[in-house]
Amino acid sequence: MKDISSLKNLPHYPVMLKEVLDTCNPKNGGLFVDCTYGAGGYSNAILSYPNTQVIALDRDPNIHHYAKKTKKKYENRFSFYNSKFSDLDKFVSKKLEVDCIIFDLGLSSLQISDLKRGFSFYSKEEPNMGMGLNKNTAKEILNNLDAKTLGSIFRLLGEEKEGLRISKNILRERKLNPIKTIPDLVKIIQKSKKKNFKKKTNISTQVFQALRIFVNKEITELIEGLIIATKILKEDGKIVVVTFHSLEDKIVKFFFTNFSSNKSKTSRYYPERKDKKILFKNYKNKVIKPDLEELQENNPSRSAKLRHAIRSNHNFTYPEEFKKKFLHYIELEKIDV
Numbered sequence: 593m594k595d596i597s598s599l600k601n602l603p604h605y606p607v608m609l610k611e612v613l614d615t616c617n618p619k620n621g622g623l624f625v626d627c628t629y630g631a632g633g634y635s636n637a638i639l640s641y642p643n644t645q646v647i648a649l650d651r652d653p654n655i656h657h658y659a660k661k662t663k664k665k666y667e668n669r670f671s672f673y674n675s676k677f678s679d680l681d682k683f684v685s686k687k688l689e690v691d692c693i694i695f696d697l698g699l700s701s702l703q704i705s706d707l708k709r710g711f712s713f714y715s716k717e718e719p720n721m722g723m724g725l726n727k728n729t730a731k732e733i734l735n736n737l738d739a740k741t742l743g744s745i746f747r748l749l750g751e752e753k754e755g756l757r758i759s760k761n762i763l764r765e766r767k768l769n770p771i772k773t774i775p776d777l778v779k780i781i782q783k784s785k786k787k788n789f790k791k792k793t794n795i796s797t798q799v800f801q802a803l804r805i806f807v808n809k810e811i812t813e814l815i816e817g818l819i820i821a822t823k824i825l826k827e828d829g830k831i832v833v834v835t836f837h838s839l840e841d842k843i844v845k846f847f848f849t850n851f852s853s854n855k856s857k858t859s860r861y862y863p864e865r866k867d868k869k870i871l872f873k874n875y876k877n878k879v880i881k882p883d884l885e886e887l888q889e890n891n892p893s894r895s896a897k898l899r900h901a902i903r904s905n906h907n908f909t910y911p912e913e914f915k916k917k918f919l920h921y922i923e924l925e926k927i928d929v
């Protein structure tokens with residue numbers, strides 16, 4: 593393996609880079625799609641192997657500077673598009689024979705540390721929370737949606753048990769003064785939540801997670817992105833996903849497990865199932881987590897989980913059942929201001 597230690601010094605420390613490379617296996621070259629370029633940690637590591645090609649996407653226009661640097665270094669082997677990964681098939685066709693498609697979900701450190709973007713509860717700015725290519729800001733959502741919808745967002749997307757109380761208090765407060773800044777929002781959350789001294793995370797974590805997911809329609813993006821990736825991947829190609837919270841992991845696990853050839857096999861002596869729904873080969877349900885060294889060096893990796901699935905030789909059929917299973921999240925994310 594190439595020396596990847598210098599990539600840890602990029603403005604975003606690439607989570608589980610070694611494990612991602614072990615899974616993707618760029619040693620023998622091939623075509624890789626990096627759906628979440630960020631600061632380019634994964635893309636640059638893959639490109640450091642000869643005979644590799646990377647097509648990268650990111651919805652955030654602010655990362656152009658990093659993508660340009662990669663382009664300069666690997667001119668003929670790298671291309672970048674400022675796009676959401678739900679539009680992956682506009683840039684990558686099935687004819688290209690893609691070996692591996694990678695999703696490293698959520699936010700980059702570049703985005704969190706830019707306080708103007710309003711992702712952090714330490715920011716004094718407006719709650720924006722858009723990663724790029726968004727319709728609404730969090731501020732618009734907080735000041736316009738009704739209490740029931742806001743409560744559902746907090747509860748379903750942030751697993752915030754006290755979501756409805758927080759949303760009712762948001763409505764009460766905003767009648768007097770619109771919510772303009774992050775401290776305005778944090779104050780309402782602090783007032784609404786029961787004290788829990790055992791909890792290690794910040795009291796605002798779940799509401800912030802929910803708002804960010806909603807603003808960026810992250811659940812719909814993940815479901816659509818996984819489906820399109822499966823459609824364009826070649827036989828034996830891999831989908832690699834790094835998730836950061838239980839809802840993301842639940843979605844990825846459901847998709848890989850339920851559309852795999854070994855689904856419903858009650859015994860390993862039974863033949864593999866042969867219906868039309870098979871998209872993946874014999875999914876192992878293996879979860880890789882960061883090692884101790886990374887956990888010590890890279891705090892944001894603490895909740896990361898890596899899963900991968902291998903494309904079967906079956907023709908692509910649209911996985912309706914997958915979308916249906918998570919339809920309530922998709923319907924919720926469709927609501928606009």
Ligand SMILES: C[S@@+](CC[C@H](N)C(=O)[O-])C[C@H]1O[C@@H](n2cnc3c(N)ncnc32)[C@H](O)[C@@H]1O
Nearest residue numbers: 606628630631632633634650651676677696813
């Ligand atoms: C965790 S960072 C990726 C870091 C990257 N692996 C690296 O090594 O630097 C996630 C990135 O994905 C981007 N992103 C999130 N959702 C996206 C989507 N639906 N489409 C395209 N990019 C997305 C974010 O803007 C962010 O830059």
